[in-house]
Amino acid sequence: MQEGGGSLAGSWAPGVVEARSIADVGAEPVVERLPTGIGEFDRVLGVSPDGVAGIVPGSVILVGGEPGVGKSTLLLQAAAAWATRGTRVLYVSSEESAEQIRLRAERLEVGLPRELYLLAETNLERIAEQARKVRPRVLLVDSVQMVFAPSVESAPGSVSQLRKCGSELVMLSKTTGVSVVLVGHVTKDGQLAGPRLLEHLVDAVLYFEGERMHAGRLVRAVKNRFGATLELGIFQMTGTGLREMSDGPAVAADQARPGSVICPVIHGSRCLLAEIQALTATGFLGAAKRKSSGLDANRLAMIIAVLEQHAGMRLADRDVFAQAVGGLRVIEPAADLSLLLAVAGAERHQSLSPGVCAIGEVGLSGHIGRVTQMDKRLVEASRIGFSKVLVPWDERIEARVGLDLIGVRSVQDALEHLG
Numbered sequence: 513m514q515e516g517g518g519s520l521a522g523s524w525a526p527g528v529v530e531a532r533s534i535a536d537v538g539a540e541p542v543v544e545r546l547p548t549g550i551g552e553f554d555r556v557l558g559v560s561p562d563g564v565a566g567i568v569p570g571s572v573i574l575v576g577g578e579p580g581v582g583k584s585t586l587l588l589q590a591a592a593a594w595a596t597r598g599t600r601v602l603y604v605s606s607e608e609s610a611e612q613i614r615l616r617a618e619r620l621e622v623g624l625p626r627e628l629y630l631l632a633e634t635n636l637e638r639i640a641e642q643a644r645k646v647r648p649r650v651l652l653v654d655s656v657q658m659v660f661a662p663s664v665e666s667a668p669g670s671v672s673q674l675r676k677c678g679s680e681l682v683m684l685s686k687t688t689g690v691s692v693v694l695v696g697h698v699t700k701d702g703q704l705a706g707p708r709l710l711e712h713l714v715d716a717v718l719y720f721e722g723e724r725m726h727a728g729r730l731v732r733a734v735k736n737r738f739g740a741t742l743e744l745g746i747f748q749m750t751g752t753g754l755r756e757m758s759d760g761p762a763v764a765a766d767q768a769r770p771g772s773v774i775c776p777v778i779h780g781s782r783c784l785l786a787e788i789q790a791l792t793a794t795g796f797l798g799a800a801k802r803k804s805s806g807l808d809a810n811r812l813a814m815i816i817a818v819l820e821q822h823a824g825m826r827l828a829d830r831d832v833f834a835q836a837v838g839g840l841r842v843i844e845p846a847a848d849l850s851l852l853l854a855v856a857g858a859e860r861h862q863s864l865s866p867g868v869c870a871i872g873e874v875g876l877s878g879h880i881g882r883v884t885q886m887d888k889r890l891v892e893a894s895r896i897g898f899s900k901v902l903v904p905w906d907e908r909i910e911a912r913v914g915l916d917l918i919g920v921r922s923v924q925d926a927l928e929h930l931g
């Protein structure tokens with residue numbers, strides 16, 4: 513579609529598209545991508561078959577998140593990174609002045625690259641006019657809720673304004689080849705008319721998650737025409753902006769605590785080690801609490817039932833709390849075995865030995881079943897320093913990546929490893 517490199521001549525030329533027979537449509541051309549060099553962000557934007565990650569020219573990305581989570585910080589870091597590599601960026605702020613953005617850039621120590629253009633503007637027509645003049649390859653609009661089209665009467669942020677601004681910017685992107693990144697604020701209760709309305713218009717939707725009081729930040733792709741969904745970018749908010757945490761939340765292979773079990777889980781294209789924690793406490797028969805955070809509540813209920821039926825564990829009058837640590841959402845059945853061992857370990861005050869983690873799906877019969885992408889999980893466990901892994905019995909057990917694999921057939925088999 514357009515030339516790579518710094519030349520802008522290829523973009524901003526209206527393309528002519530004609531209907532063709534499917535027989536005449538060639539194989540999909542290799543999609544060119546513009547990387548920022550911030551690996552955790554590029555991967556969430558998507559990876560080409562040739563291994564290049566980044567934004568696709570002419571695509572529209574929506575980045576949603578609560579106010580204060582760090583959207584502007586990340587996008588300014590990304591904008592500066594693109595510009596430093598020679599990709600021209602126009603950063604439109606509808607909330608801050610150009611001077612404020614420059615100050616922030618200085619604080620973030622991202623440099624002041626020539627190819628990064630700033631514009632403080634809320635009028636959509638003037639934004640488009642400046643974009644035509646500057647001819648960036650990436651246009652950032654932070655935030656789209658404060659932008660208005662003069663032809664629409666309602667206030668900025670209203671449903672009709674958002675629709676109009678969203679579709680105009682998509683049109684601009686499709687006709688000129690500029691990549692557009694829209695920032696949208698969401699509130700916890702989804703009050704603000706906003707990002708949801710734009711989701712169907714755009715090529716990719718990334719949600720930025722994190723608690724203001726905690727440093728961990730996750731960027732999650734919930735829709736992506738040019739990449740894998742469930743892909744996750746992991747960052748930490750520091751005094752100088754967002755720092756990449758490519759290994760995921762820190763997990764220590766050598767510690768063993770009752771109620772804590774590590775499981776390698778798949779997030780998009782990569783494997784991360786997740787710590788599953790559980791706690792049991794005195795509850796009331798018939799009204800025992802089952803609470804989970806970052807885990808599937810139904811699987812927790814199922815695991816408790818399996819422990820009662822197949823391991824003779826009495827939990828009917830015990831409150832059970834379980835969570836995935838570090839803000840990760842672990843909903844894979846492959847984490848069942850870890851969750852089961854965490855709950856049983858919490859109840860019995862027992863743990864797996866240091867350096868041991870667990871992978872397996874727990875069936876209603878108490879059978880431990882096989883999971884997908886076992887090799888990837890084992891490689892990651894080994895890399896982080898685990899030496900032994902409990903795996904489903906039917907898994908072909910060969911010495912793999914220097915790990916000691918222990919096959920477990922049933923829940924009772926697995927519980928024998930707690931001590």
Ligand code: TYD
Nearest residue numbers: 579580581582583584585749750751752753
């Ligand atoms: P911001 O990117 O402005 O959030 P959003 O655009 O999503 O509303 O981030 C705001 C918060 O991040 C603010 O409370 C301060 C904090 N912060 C840092 O901790 N370190 C930094 O280097 C920066 C720029 C912000």
Ligand code: MG
Nearest residue numbers: 583584585654
């Ligand atoms: Mg902001």
